[in-house]
Amino acid sequence: xxxxxxxxxxxxxxxxxxxxxxxxxxxxxxxxxxxxxxxxxxxxxxxxxxxxxxxxxxxxxxxxxxxxxxxxxxxxxxxxxxxxxxxxxxxxxxxxxxxxxxxxxxxxxxxxxxxxxxxxxxxxxxxxxxxxxxxxxxxxxxxxxxxxxxxxxxxxxxxxxxxxxxxxxxxxxxxxxxxxxxxxxxxxxxxxxx
Numbered sequence: 005x006x007x008x009x010x011x012x013x014x015x016x017x018x019x020x021x022x023x024x025x026x027x028x029x030x031x032x033x034x035x036x037x038x039x040x041x042x043x044x045x046x047x048x049x050x051x052x053x054x055x056x057x058x059x060x061x062x063x064x065x066x067x068x069x070x071x072x073x074x075x076x077x078x079x080x081x082x083x084x085x086x087x088x089x090x091x092x093x094x095x096x097x098x099x100x101x102x103x104x105x106x107x108x109x110x111x112x113x114x115x116x117x118x119x120x121x122x123x124x125x126x127x128x129x130x131x132x133x134x135x136x137x138x139x140x141x142x143x144x145x146x147x148x149x150x151x152x153x154x155x156x157x158x159x160x161x162x163x164x165x166x167x168x169x170x171x172x173x174x175x176x177x178x179x180x181x182x183x184x185x186x187x188x189x190x191x192x193x194x195x196x197x198x
Contacts, residue, residue, distance in 0.1 A: 011042050011046050011050075012046075014040045014041065014042055015036065015040050015046065015047055015050060015051070016061060016065060017040075018036050018039045018040035019036045019058050019062055020062040020065065020066065022035060022036060022039065023059060023062055025105065028055075028059060028121060031055075033054065033055055033058075036058070056122055056124065056125065059121075059125060060124060060125060060128055063125065063129065063132060064128065066132065067132040067135055067136070071135060071136065071139055073091065074091065074136065074139040074140065074143075077090055077094075078143045083147075084140075084144055084147050084192055085188050085189040085191075087143070088140070088161060089185045089188045089189070092165060092168075092181055092182075092184055092188065093182070095165070096172065096178035096181035096182055096185070097178075099172050099178055099181065103176075104173050104176040104177075136162050137155070137159055137161075137162050138158065139158075140157070140158040140162070141154040141155045141157070141158035153195075156195075157191060157192060160191055160195065161191060161192075164184050164188075165181075165184060167184075168180045168181045168183070
């Protein structure tokens with residue numbers, strides 16, 4: 005990786021960590037510059053439109069990273085429910101590994117806080133959740149499920165996981181995620197059409 009790519013990555017990683025842990029409004033560009041150890045000019049070079057552009061890039065990077073993780077799980081397991089359970093178990097382990105800090109559910113800062121900041125960030129947030137739901141739904145359809153039901157279950161799975169992750173972080177206990185994981189086979193295999 006070149007020095008320019010390293011600098012851009014350092015800015016993005018620092019910004020994402022700060023946005024996810026302390027929120028969009030509480031995170032200043034000066035703090036991002038200081039904690040990334042990058043020159044001030046670098047931030048404005050890579051993100052000339054400032055904080056909103058940086059937040060948008062963090063949102064898009066998070067979307068892509070999580071899609072990649074979903075695809076890896078679905079490639080590793082034949083049964084969709086098993087893949088989803090393993091994904092949730094990984095979330096629980098990561099939350100515990102980070103001592104329930106600095107590991108924030110995407111929705112906590114993005115959907116609630118940034119959606120009221122601008123239509124651009126709100127649209128990006130909608131795209132993230134739609135993309136994650138689509139990955140799950142497409143896998144369920146390829147496994148033989150009706151498309152309409154698969155879309156509904158994709159919404160339920162993402163809602164379940166985001167809620168369980170918020171409870172896990174609030175309680176500083178991975179049990180809510182582990183409880184959600186136990187319910188996945190029922191949701192995937194026995195949930196009626198709505």
